[in-house]
Amino acid sequence: MSITYTFPSTDALSSGLNDFVAKRSSEAIADHGAFTVAVSGGSLPKLLSKELRQNPNVDFSKWQIFWADERCVPLDDADSNYRELKIQLLDTLDSDKQPKSYTIGAFGKDAEKAAVDYEQQLKDYFKELPAFDLILLGMGPDGHCCSLFPGHPLLNETSRWVAPITDSPKPPPERITLTYPVLDNAKAVAFVTAGEGKQDMLQQILEQPQLQLPCQRVNPKGSVFWFVDDAAAGKLQKQTISKY
Numbered sequence: 001m002s003i004t005y006t007f008p009s010t011d012a013l014s015s016g017l018n019d020f021v022a023k024r025s026s027e028a029i030a031d032h033g034a035f036t037v038a039v040s041g042g043s044l045p046k047l048l049s050k051e052l053r054q055n056p057n058v059d060f061s062k063w064q065i066f067w068a069d070e071r072c073v074p075l076d077d078a079d080s081n082y083r084e085l086k087i088q089l090l091d092t093l094d095s096d097k098q099p100k101s102y103t104i105g106a107f108g109k110d111a112e113k114a115a116v117d118y119e120q121q122l123k124d125y126f127k128e129l130p131a132f133d134l135i136l137l138g139m140g141p142d143g144h145c146c147s148l149f150p151g152h153p154l155l156n157e158t159s160r161w162v163a164p165i166t167d168s169p170k171p172p173p174e175r176i177t178l179t180y181p182v183l184d185n186a187k188a189v190a191f192v193t194a195g196e197g198k199q200d201m202l203q204q205i206l207e208q209p210q211l212q213l214p215c216q217r218v219n220p221k222g223s224v225f226w227f228v229d230d231a232a233a234g235k236l237q238k239q240t241i242s243k244y
């Protein structure tokens with residue numbers, strides 16, 4: 001099942017996302033004592049954190065945060081997906097509210113070593129194929145999500161949970177990414193995208209399923225949600241959209 005929610009502005013989008021994530025977090029913590037979430041980079045950390053960081057009802061200390069993809073750079077590098085979430089969310093939380101963050105190891109540009117190490121971190125926590133409570137994904141202007149790019153052989157990876165990529169068309173070239181076996185085993189996946197620059201790609205992804213772009217190939221056991229602003233939704237047919 002896929003549901004698309006649109007919002008009149010990016011502030012309203014952040015607000016809707018805050019409600020949604022807070023509810024998912026509370027339900028997961030009530031059910032099994034933790035909220036396992038995989039977070040993307042790009043524009044997502046800012047859209048996610050704007051309201052969420054001030055939400056007193058979210059028990060961040062029970063969050064287990066993994067990254068949907070990460071660039072093979074130091075954690076304090078401007079390209080680090082971890083760094084962006086740290087700035088937008090983690091640094092704003094009190095020390096007793098800090099989540100557990102599972103960051104990429106320090107292997108320089110060695111994406112293979114980083115992927116093996118990150119998969120082991122997932123295995124140590126989940127013991128079996130991860131069933132994330134929520135995976136939060138962005139949508140690149142070419143339809144990529146995580147570091148799964150159109151036409152790339154990694155789209156066909158079926159055994160690794162975390163794969164290396166050394167030829168990412170978007171810099172930096174060396175990255176690691178969750179693979180479809182993990183994405184498709186999630187309890188819920190939420191795509192978040194905003195801005196007029198995403199209009200054409202969003203229309204293709206939601207209304208031209210035959211294209212089989214990376215975002216369209218995400219087919220989890222749980223539901224898929226799209227959180228988009230009106231600017232990005234400008235070319236969608238009305239029946240594609242639901243009210244939040």
Ligand SMILES: O=C1O[C@H](COP(=O)(O)O)[C@@H](O)[C@H](O)[C@H]1O
Nearest residue numbers: 040041042043044138139140146
């Ligand atoms: O490189 C990446 O890009 C995508 C999309 O980013 P956006 O800025 O267009 O939202 C992001 O989801 C991914 O995590 C990141 O590594």
